[in-house]
Amino acid sequence: MPSSADWTAVINLIEEVMTEEDLLSSAVTSARTNVREIAALPAADIAGHTRGLLAAATRALADRRGPTDAELAFVAELAATRARQDVPIEAVLMAIHVASRVIWSRAREIAAIREIPPAALLDVRELYDDWAEAVRARLISEYHAVKLSQGTRAGDREAVLLRRLLAGGSTAVLAAAEAGLPAGGGLWLLTARAGEDAAVGRLQRALRTQRPMLLSFDGGFLVGVAARPPAPGLIGADTAVGIAGPGEPGGLAALRRLAIAALAAAELTGRRGLTHIAEVAVLAAVADRPDLSGALLERHAAARTALGAQLRPVATAVRAWLEADRDAALAGQRLFVHPNTVRNRVQRFTEVTGIDPAGTVGGLNAWWLCGGWLGGG
Structure with a gap:
């Protein structure tokens, strides 16, 4: 074990790193850049949960302990949120790993400058790894518990058909035919941010008036697949919707990425209603590159x-x-x-x-x- 003075020096270093103005932004940017499954989530959402985890880790390291029940309750809330957003648990764990890597990289830089013994930093890192393992176990168990409770939704016909469509290949062609959509192509995919507000409910009801239309929730988004774009005026002015197409059934996964990019660009500029990716191609490219945004800000x-x-x-x-x-x-x-x-x-x-x-x-x-x-x- 390091001496009391060395331990205090390392803890002071960690607390200083955690409060650096740009560190959280850098950690969130790295996570969104390296883990595509969370890139579509609002940056504020990721930043809020990352800040909570970092604060809990700092307190645990300072007290030389594992996570408390209160801290694990926060972890459970994070797991439940990501489960409801249909973000894979592997992506959640990888995002935390990427953010942690940014934190510890900065800690090593400062420790070298201040000539803090490497052994002291290693001991604190080992304690952090023990803390992270307990957090990881709680994340996994809570995530699967929420998913199990959503079993009825997983069996929903439209949700199953949408997953098959996004799988591509012959599976998508058969799913399109089963959904009453043209199996030969000409499909349009639209997305809106999932939520509990009334606007999303109104959007669902409006879109279901257009047939054929496959509509379900996927990865934190309301996703619709249709044989033609929504009729003018069908989408109200209170909701942002991104759309891409036309495309083949086997290429709907790519259309989904483009529609989400169109939605992000629309939200970035305060647009409402229907926004096709071609209308905001440059803005979508901007919104999809947080690494370049970080470079511009740093410059x-x-x-x-x-x-x-x-x-x-x-x-x-x-x-x-x-x-x-x-x-x-x-x-x-x-x-x-x-x-x-x-x-x-x-x-x-x-x-x-x-x-x-x-x-x-x-x-x-x-x-x-x-x-x-x-x-x-």
Whole structure:
């Protein structure tokens, strides 16, 4: 065992690492980039659960103990949430592993700088591994318990048909025929964020008026497969829906990814109603690359610091100016400020970042970067 002083030094180091401003964002970005099954989940959802696990781990290490009943209750809640979202348990465990790897990598860097004995850090890491194993066991048991309670849903005909469609190959062709969909192609796939709100219920009822339509929940999304796009006006203005197609039955898994990307882009820009992936192709590419977003934010970290209290007004003005097709008067009208205020804030952004938002590439980078700043990235 390390000396009391060494142990205290390592614990202080771990607590410091856990409170680093950008560490959680980096851990979440790494998890979403490396584990595709959770990439579609809201970043705030992943960040909230990751923050809870990190806080619990820090307390346990400081007290030289395993997880308490209260901490395991939080773990059970996480398992139940991911089970209801149909995220595979393997993906949940891998996401936690990836986030932990980011944390310990940073801890090793600081330990080397402060000349903390490697043996002391290793002892703390071994205790963390024991803690993580208890958490892993609770995650698995609770996850399977929730899945078992959902057995009736797993037998739902539409859910089974949707899984077969997404499996591809001859299985998908047969499932399409069984669902009354064209087995020869021309299929459209749409997605909306699953939830308990009334908007999703209204969307389900509206979509079921169009036949043929296969509709079920999958991986945290309401997924529909149809022989044609929904009729104009069928989807209300209170719900964001992504759609991709047309495509063959064997290619529905790819259409699902595109429809989810269209949905993410629509949510990113506040769009409602039906959004086809072709309408937001560039935005979808942006939303699907949190690793590139992280690189952009890191590149301009100094600019963010330089802006200080003006960060949000400047970022908001730049986004509004770009979304108004660089019309300062229109952007000012939307923001309730004078057009010259918009121009001055755009100029300030250019000065601190070196990005010219008037250019094509510069405009894209400016819009993306300001979105990251406004989103707390």
